[in-house]
Amino acid sequence: MKFERYGIGIAKGMVLTLKHLFRSPLTVQYPEEKLIVSRRIRGNDLVWFIDRCTGCATCAKSCPQGNIEIVTHRDGEENRYLVDKFEIDTGRCMFCGLCIESCPYEALAMGMSYERSQYRRGDLVLSKADLMPSDIRQPSGYFRPKVEATLPKQSLLIYSDKKKEEGGQKLSFLSLSKKRGWGV
Amino acid sequence: MTLLEQFYVWLKGLWPGFEWAAYLVPALVGIIIILAFVLIMVIVFIYIERRLAARFQIRLGPNRFGPEGILQPMATAVKVLLKEDIVPAKADKVIHFLSPLIVFIPILLIFAVVPIHEGAILTDLNVGIVYVVAISSISTVGIYMAGWGSNNKFALLAAMRTVAQMVSYELPIVFAVVGVVLMAGSLSLTQIVAAQTIPFFLMQPLGFVIFFIGALAEMNRCPFDLLEADSEIVAGYHTEYSGMKFAMFYLGEYGHTAVYSAIISTLFLSGWMGPVLPPIIWLLIKMVIIFFVIVWIRSTIPRMRVDQLMSFAWKGLLPMAIINLFIVAVEKLWLPATLPWLMIIINFICAGILILLWSRLFTLGGGRVEV
Numbered sequence: 351m352k353f354e355r356y357g358i359g360i361a362k363g364m365v366l367t368l369k370h371l372f373r374s375p376l377t378v379q380y381p382e383e384k385l386i387v388s389r390r391i392r393g394n395d396l397v398w399f400i401d402r403c404t405g406c407a408t409c410a411k412s413c414p415q416g417n418i419e420i421v422t423h424r425d426g427e428e429n430r431y432l433v434d435k436f437e438i439d440t441g442r443c444m445f446c447g448l449c450i451e452s453c454p455y456e457a458l459a460m461g462m463s464y465e466r467s468q469y470r471r472g473d474l475v476l477s478k479a480d481l482m483p484s485d486i487r488q489p490s491g492y493f494r495p496k497v498e499a500t501l502p503k504q505s506l507l508i509y510s511d512k513k514k515e516e517g518g519q520k521l522s523f524l525s526l527s528k529k530r531g532w533g534v
Numbered sequence: 535m536t537l538l539e540q541f542y543v544w545l546k547g548l549w550p551g552f553e554w555a556a557y558l559v560p561a562l563v564g565i566i567i568i569l570a571f572v573l574i575m576v577i578v579f580i581y582i583e584r585r586l587a588a589r590f591q592i593r594l595g596p597n598r599f600g601p602e603g604i605l606q607p608m609a610t611a612v613k614v615l616l617k618e619d620i621v622p623a624k625a626d627k628v629i630h631f632l633s634p635l636i637v638f639i640p641i642l643l644i645f646a647v648v649p650i651h652e653g654a655i656l657t658d659l660n661v662g663i664v665y666v667v668a669i670s671s672i673s674t675v676g677i678y679m680a681g682w683g684s685n686n687k688f689a690l691l692a693a694m695r696t697v698a699q700m701v702s703y704e705l706p707i708v709f710a711v712v713g714v715v716l717m718a719g720s721l722s723l724t725q726i727v728a729a730q731t732i733p734f735f736l737m738q739p740l741g742f743v744i745f746f747i748g749a750l751a752e753m754n755r756c757p758f759d760l761l762e763a764d765s766e767i768v769a770g771y772h773t774e775y776s777g778m779k780f781a782m783f784y785l786g787e788y789g790h791t792a793v794y795s796a797i798i799s800t801l802f803l804s805g806w807m808g809p810v811l812p813p814i815i816w817l818l819i820k821m822v823i824i825f826f827v828i829v830w831i832r833s834t835i836p837r838m839r840v841d842q843l844m845s846f847a848w849k850g851l852l853p854m855a856i857i858n859l860f861i862v863a864v865e866k867l868w869l870p871a872t873l874p875w876l877m878i879i880i881n882f883i884c885a886g887i888l889i890l891l892w893s894r895l896f897t898l899g900g901g902r903v904e905v
Contacts, residue, residue, distance in 0.1 A: 360835065363835065364831070366834075367830060367833050367834040368830065370591070370592055371589050371590055374592075375588070375589065375592050375593055375594045376592050376593070377593050379594070379597075
């Protein structure tokens with residue numbers, strides 16, 4: 351006697367959904383809880399290293415939009431160019447990565463931050479100081495094999511909670527929600 | 535004597551010359567109490583449904599507005615009330631206006647006789663269950679008026695489906711109720727509760743299942759929510775409704791759920807009876823348990839097709855309900871009343887056999903329905 355044909359399928363389905371009730375929710379509540387993005391991400395940000403930049407303006411020439419504005423003057427004593435102004439209008443940038451790929455000195459890299467919204471359009475124009483690397487502005491491994499080799503192995507679903515913002519407490523994705531398994 | 539009748543007698547002593555006022559004031563107070571009770575239950579049920587359905591789908595559900603999202607139903611209510619009230623140009627304006635009221639008001643009428651302690655809120659009718667069955671059919675008229683009055687093909691289709699569904703599922707419900715009435719020996723809801731020293735869902739499990747499924751169809755919940763099947767007929771009968779009128783339909787939908795939860799717990803789960811806690815709390819707990827099962831079913835079982843719906847009512851539930859009534863009547867006649875456990879065992883065995891026999895009729899195989 352096959353019980354599949356006697357309404358047992360409905361009972362099985364009911365048990366399945368009941369099991370789901372006791373699983374902890376998979377929702378990541380974004381502003382409070384964040385998933386860490388892969389550090390090999392192609393990125394939504396640009397990081398610029400002032401000491402490596404020679405002011406050759408290859409990036410500005412390669413930019414299809416003409417977003418990069420670079421002004422240099424010649425430093426007579428050390429026979430090099432110093433960068434006076436380096437501005438990227440990220441409001442128009444489409445993050446194609448051509449500037450990074452074209453840079454001969456690896457002075458420009460994709461970053462990994464993604465929360466870059468601004469209230470004013472002018473704030474999207476990143477100046478020299480904005481583009482410098484900092485704790486939260488780290489270069490990603492995109493098109494930078496040397497950087498990529500130093501990065502730790504990680505998956506997309508590593509989770510950091512709010513208090514430990516940099517790097518965060520690393521938990522695998524499924525165990526993270528056990529922490530907040532509060533009920534209905 | 536209900537609390538309100540005591541209130542009336544007290545007022546009559548207080549205002550000797552104003553008997554009409556003493557008669558009117560308790561009635562108004564009762565209406566306000568019922569309205570507040572229904573509205574609060576609806577808000578609570580909307581919140582519970584959203585959170586529960588989310589948890590069944592491994593989501594969190596609304597948790598932003600207020601602690602744990604508890605104010606989200608209020609936000610929904612305010613949003614709906616602030617919306618523009620659009621009436622289609624070629625709609626039947628009067629019917630279009632009346633139908634939300636006709637859907638909502640029977641709920642208040644039913645709650646008047648649901649026993650919340652040893653008496654009901656408004657009145658102890660001695661034919662309470664007949665009254666409930668009669669009044670609960672009125673909202674069908676309201677839904678049909680909504681479908682007809684809004685001059686919309688989807689709304690009319692939904693209304694047609696509703697009428698067919700309600701009429702079909704009314705019969706098994708009534709037969710299940712007759713089983714309960716036979717067992718309790720009274721039509722009064724208070725008497726039925728008083729008769730349940732052993733809850734009736736143990737005494738007649740099959741009747742409970744039939745009544746529960748029929749009630750699901752009557753309150754238009756999944757898997758019988760064909761009248762608002764949004765994959766087929768937009769939003770069903772309230773396609774052309776917005777603003778306050780839509781809110782009335784929404785209220786009506788959840789109010790029906792609340793009413794049927796109350797009726798099911800009264801008929802089968804021994805109503806307000808329970809140890810330690812006060813009666814009204816017991817009734818609320820049982821209502822929430824029933825509602826939990828309803829949400830559970832909603833999050834599990836997909837919507838039925840129209841032909842499946844009708845064949846399930848006429849070929850499945852109705853014969854089973856008649857056989858169940860027959861079994862109950864025979865037991866009531868010949869089994870001694872001192873042996874309730876024997877009756878429970880026999881009824882469970884009968885229910886199992888009948889469900890197995892009838893489920894054979896409704897198997898799905900290879901994409902073909904063998905109905």
